[in-house]
Amino acid sequence: MAPKGSKEPPSTIRVGKIGDFAEVGVYNQFKSDNFWIVHLPEGLLVATSTICTHLGCIPNWLQNDLKFKCPCHGSGFDMAGINFEGPAPRPLERHKIWLEGDVVMIDKAFIYREELGQWTDGNSFVAV
Numbered sequence: 813m814a815p816k817g818s819k820e821p822p823s824t825i826r827v828g829k830i831g832d833f834a835e836v837g838v839y840n841q842f843k844s845d846n847f848w849i850v851h852l853p854e855g856l857l858v859a860t861s862t863i864c865t866h867l868g869c870i871p872n873w874l875q876n877d878l879k880f881k882c883p884c885h886g887s888g889f890d891m892a893g894i895n896f897e898g899p900a901p902r903p904l905e906r907h908k909i910w911l912e913g914d915v916v917m918i919d920k921a922f923i924y925r926e927e928l929g930q931w932t933d934g935n936s937f938v939a940v
């Protein structure tokens with residue numbers, strides 16, 4: 813038996829029902845947990861890491877500009893997380909995401925990187 817309170821925080825998170833993310837856009841309410849749920853126009857739901865791939869600052873989602881903008885050195889990422897301006901060398905990372913019934917689950921212990929071809933992995937998105 814382990815002492816009470818010795819467990820690491822679970823990396824698996826129930827983020828809500830699939831219907832909570834019905835609209836295309838960025839769901840910002842999980843930013844303090846270091847991820848965004850993003851419903852992409854092509855019909856994919858992804859869990860995007862908030863960690864800038866330059867030096868690790870936390871970008872902001874700018875709804876008017878439809879981009880993530882890092883306050884530290886100006887890197888910009890589109891809604892899909894692709895870097896297109898500033899010094900960030902690669903896209904934002906994604907976490908594992910899946911459905912349990914109609915509940916959206918993510919696991920932050922799993923990382924999927926676009927530049928390694930991992931965004932085609934079926935565990936890196938949910939088709940909606």
Ligand code: FES
Nearest residue numbers: 864866867882885
């Ligand atoms: Fe984000 Fe440098 S840490 S641009």
